Amino acid sequence: MRIVVVGAGGIGAYFGGRWAEAGLDVTLLARGAQLEALRSGPLRIASPLGDASVPIAVAGRADEIGLADVVVVATKTWQLPEAAASLAPLLGADTLVLGIQNGVEAGDVLATAVGAERVLDGTCRIISYVAEPGTVTHAGVPPTLTFGERRGGISERGRRAFATLERGISMTVRLSEDVALDLWKKFLFFAPFSAVGAAIGRPAGDWRHLAPPREMFVAGMWEVVAVAASRGVELAPEMIDANLEFVDRLPAEGTTSLLRDVRDGRRTELEALAGAMCRLGRAAGVPTPVHDHLYALLLPHEVAAREAAEARAGQS
Known part of the structure; x- marks a missing residue:
């Protein structure tokens, strides 16, 4: 399963890096100094759960990547409308789009941009930040990512995504029956x-x-x-x-x-x-x-x- 993480800040880089560390097919969609740093070297993770230096694929535009199976959107909420509008080159017939922004409205923004039928709602808990370009620091809270169908219940596609995402190192992933x-x-x-x-x-x-x-x-x-x-x-x-x-x-x-x-x-x-x-x-x-x-x-x-x-x- 091919994962694209949109946004390489403290949250996107941590989860994307830990999935890459586990050997999953992951590409980070990044920008600015973070993009340049990751093009020239590995992603460095500093964490009380274990440090890591992880080679990871990185791109500056969605059309450089190809189709994804799961797109995890980890931008800031104010960046979400622009990010959502750029996702089309990543979307195949069965691509899932999972937003893990703060707040309770991100799923609506994604549904408007890519179609409600693609969207899974999600949330995460972690204190993490980009300490310097190419380095993310996990400062506290056990990293947890929770996601599920917006209408509730457990779907087969949710189970398939969970079976891949839960393999990430130093994180807990939950498939929820009531993600709202x-x-x-x-x-x-x-x-x-x-x-x-x-x-x-x-x-x-x-x-x-x-x-x-x-x-x-x-x-x-x-x-x-x-x-x-x-x-x-x-x-x-x-x-x-x-x-x-x-x-x-x-x-x-x-x-x-x-x-x-x-x-x-x-x-x-x-x-x-x-x-x-x-x-x-x-x-x-x-x-x-x-x-x-x-x-x-x-x-x-x-x-x-x-x-x-x-x-x-x-x-x-």
Whole structure:
């Protein structure tokens, strides 16, 4: 089975590299300095689960690769529309497209671009980032990838994809009967956690023990529960306690991609996280004051980063 991973950032490079390490047929679709580094040498993975130096096929455009059996789209959410529109050269009659973005709306974007019949929804858990071009660092959280049919249930094509993807080294892959619930379970944690941490500008260890930000995180989770319920997804209240326990076990220096992007002046996934909560809440008539406040605090960072990126693009 031929796998193409679209996006060679911290998530795409980690999972793609571990599949290549296991001997699977993998190509990374990359850009910029990461593309150049991987063209000239192996992908280096630094991880508490074991370091690796992995030769891996890499391309800068989809039309350089040929048809794929599974396309794993691991771009940032704001990059997804452009990435989805570029996938056509990879798509054969039975090609599956699996998005593993943050948030709960990526599958809709992919379905619009490539056809709903191709799309599997997915989510992942990992703290990883590109330390330098050609090197990805896994900083925490056991790497887990969960995917399944958008309509629910287990399909034969899902089983075939799972049989290949689960062979990756130093990762857990799950085939889910209810991937919509899995997406919202992650969103329950990640939307408020990422926004609180980014607004504070500090890693988890600096705020999780303090009552005001901890209470804001909890209130934000209750907002996600309410919005999910408005869309027919029931999130059990005990998930909130489980998420608090999870936060308390995180490495003290643990950060989210949202915090790192705000800190480094890059474009962020704010619109897919706190922004999505505000939009979905308004559409359902569900108040989301915590996410509204956090979104307002973080929006100027996103706008400034977007304008800077557009200015750089105009100069090139």
